[in-house]
Amino acid sequence: MSHDLLDPAGAQRIILDACSQGQRERCHSSAALGRILALSVVSTSALPPFDNSAMDGYALGGGTEPLPAGSEWPIEGEQAAGDAARSAHGAWEIMTGARVPGGLDRVIPVEQAERLEAPLRVRLLADLTAGQNVRFAGSDVAVGETVLAAGNLLAPHHLMLLAALGVASVDVASRPRVAVLCTGRELVDDPAMPLASGQIRNSNGPFLAARIPRAGAELVHAETVSDDVDAFLAAVERARVAGARIVVSTGAVSMGRYDFVPAALERLGAEVLFHKIAIRPGKPLLFARLPDGTLFFGLPGNPIAVAVGLRFFVEPALRTMLGLPRERPWQVPLAASFTKKPRLHFYLKSRVEVNAQGQLAATALTGQESYRIRPLAEANAWVGIPIDATTLPAGTLVDTYGLGHLESPQWDWKAS
Ligand SMILES: Nc1nc2c(c(=O)[nH]1)N[C@H]1C(S)=C(S)[C@@H](COP(=O)(O)OP(=O)(O)OC[C@H]3O[C@@H](n4cnc5c(N)ncnc54)[C@H](O)[C@@H]3O)O[C@H]1N2
Numbered sequence: 001m002s003h004d005l006l007d008p009a010g011a012q013r014i015i016l017d018a019c020s021q022g023q024r025e026r027c028h029s030s031a032a033l034g035r036i037l038a039l040s041v042v043s044t045s046a047l048p049p050f051d052n053s054a055m056d057g058y059a060l061g062g063g064t065e066p067l068p069a070g071s072e073w074p075i076e077g078e079q080a081a082g083d084a085a086r087s088a089h090g091a092w093e094i095m096t097g098a099r100v101p102g103g104l105d106r107v108i109p110v111e112q113a114e115r116l117e118a119p120l121r122v123r124l125l126a127d128l129t130a131g132q133n134v135r136f137a138g139s140d141v142a143v144g145e146t147v148l149a150a151g152n153l154l155a156p157h158h159l160m161l162l163a164a165l166g167v168a169s170v171d172v173a174s175r176p177r178v179a180v181l182c183t184g185r186e187l188v189d190d191p192a193m194p195l196a197s198g199q200i201r202n203s204n205g206p207f208l209a210a211r212i213p214r215a216g217a218e219l220v221h222a223e224t225v226s227d228d229v230d231a232f233l234a235a236v237e238r239a240r241v242a243g244a245r246i247v248v249s250t251g252a253v254s255m256g257r258y259d260f261v262p263a264a265l266e267r268l269g270a271e272v273l274f275h276k277i278a279i280r281p282g283k284p285l286l287f288a289r290l291p292d293g294t295l296f297f298g299l300p301g302n303p304i305a306v307a308v309g310l311r312f313f314v315e316p317a318l319r320t321m322l323g324l325p326r327e328r329p330w331q332v333p334l335a336a337s338f339t340k341k342p343r344l345h346f347y348l349k350s351r352v353e354v355n356a357q358g359q360l361a362a363t364a365l366t367g368q369e370s371y372r373i374r375p376l377a378e379a380n381a382w383v384g385i386p387i388d389a390t391t392l393p394a395g396t397l398v399d400t401y402g403l404g405h406l407e408s409p410q411w412d413w414k415a416s
Pocket residue numbers: 182183184186187200201202203204205250251252253254255256259281282283284299300301302303305370
C-alpha cells in the first residue's frame with residue numbers, strides 16, 4: 001500500500017502549483033531587518049559621496065607626477081571630517097574621512113611626514129603618488145548600480161549599506177498571513193495549569209507560533225480547539241476573518257475515531273489536493289484548498305510530524321509567496337552509517353558538527369520517533385534520506401537543511 005503514496009517531491013510540486021507570489025509593500029529601512037527584498041535596490045547616490053582622506057596626514061596636489069621624498073610644502077590650512085568643499089593649494093593638514101580640498105589629490109600619512117616651523121611646512125619622508133590614500137567618490141558604489149538584489153533576506157550588514165546610501169525605505173515581500181489551529185481535547189495551553197489524567201501540554205502551538213515568524217510569515221490567529229467538527233469550523237472561520245491565507249492545523253488527520261479534519265474540510269467544500277505522503281515522520285499530512293483560495297495544511301499531531309510538516313511542506317509554500325526560489329540542500333557527509341527500510345523518505349533530527357580536521361559531518365540523533373521532542377531540541381539541522389535508500393555508509397553525502405528555510409544550518413563545533 002505505502003509504495004503507492006505520493007513522494008515528498010510530488011507533494012511539494014502540488015503545493016507550489018497551488019501558491020503564487022504575494023504582494024509587496026514599502027517598508028522603512030529601520031524596520032526592514034528580517035524582511036525579504038521584493039525589488040532590487042539601485043543606488044541613487046555614490047559611496048563614498050566625495051573624495052576623502054583614508055589617513056590623518058597632509059593633502060597635496062601634483063598632477064600625474066609623484067612628489068619625491070624630501071620635498072617640502074607650505075602648510076596652508078586644515079580640513080577636518082565634516083568640513084565642506086573648498087579649493088586649496090600647497091599642503092593641507094587633513095583628518096581621516098575629511099573631504100579632500102579641490103586641487104589636492106593625495107595624502108601623506110603623519111607617520112611619513114615631518115612638520116617643520118618657521119615657515120610652517122611639511123617635509124615628505126616618502127614618495128607620494130597621485131591618488132595615494134584617497135578614497136574616491138563612487139569607488140565603493142556608483143550611482144545607478146544594483147546594490148541589493150530582490151530575494152535578499154535583509155540582515156544587519158544590508159542595513160549598513162542602505163543607511164550609508166541614504167535609502168529610507170525599501171520594497172519588501174508582504175508576510176504571508178498564517179493561522180494555527182491545534183486540535184485535541186487532551187491539550188492544555190496554560191503552563192500554570194496542572195494536568196488532569198490523560199491530558200498533555202500543547203507543545204505544537206508554541207513551536208509553530210515561534211517558527212512561523214522566523215519563516216517570514218505573520219501569525220494572525222492561533223487557538224486550540226477540541227475534537228469537534230463544529231468548533232473546528234468556527235475556528236477556521238475566525239482564522240479567515242483574521243486574514244489568514246494559510247491555515248495550519250495540528251492533529252486529527254489520521255485514522256482515529258476523532259480524526260475529524262477530513263470531514264470538516266468536506267463540509268467547507270474544500271478541495272483536498274493530497275492526504276498522506278511517503279515520509280516519516282508526518283505521513284498523514286493533508287493539503288487542501290478552501291473555496292476562497294485559503295490554503296490548508298493539516299499536519300499530523302505528533303510534535304516531530306508538525307516540525308517536519310512545517311519545514312518541508314508549509315515553508316516551501318511560504319517561499320513561493322515571498323518570491324524566493326526553491327531551496328537547495330547542502331550536501332554533508334554522514335558521520336556514521338545509517339540504515340532504514342525503503343518506501344518512506346525520512347527526515348532526521350540531526351546535528352552537523354565540525355570535527356577536529358575542520359570538516360563537517362552529519363549525525364542522525366538517537367530517538368527519531370515522532371513523539372520524541374528532546375532530540376529536536378538538540379538538533380541543529382535536518383537530514384533527508386530518500387525513499388529508496390536503505391543502508392548509507394559513513395561518508396555518504398546527504399541532503400542537509402537548516403532548522404528553518406531562512407536559517408543556514410548552524411555548524412557547531414564537536415564537543416571533545
Ligand atoms: N491506525 C493508525 N494509527 C495511526 C496512524 C496510522 O497510519 N494508522 N498513523 C500514525 C501517525 S504516523 C501519526 S503522525 C499520527 C497522526 O495522528 P493525528 O494527526 O490524527 O494526530 P492526533 O491523533 O490528534 O495526535 C497524535 C499525537 O500527537 C499528540 N498531539 C496532538 N496535538 C498536540 C499538540 N498540540 N502538542 C503536543 N502533542 C500533541 C497527541 O496527543 C497524540 O499523541 O497518527 C498515528 N496513528
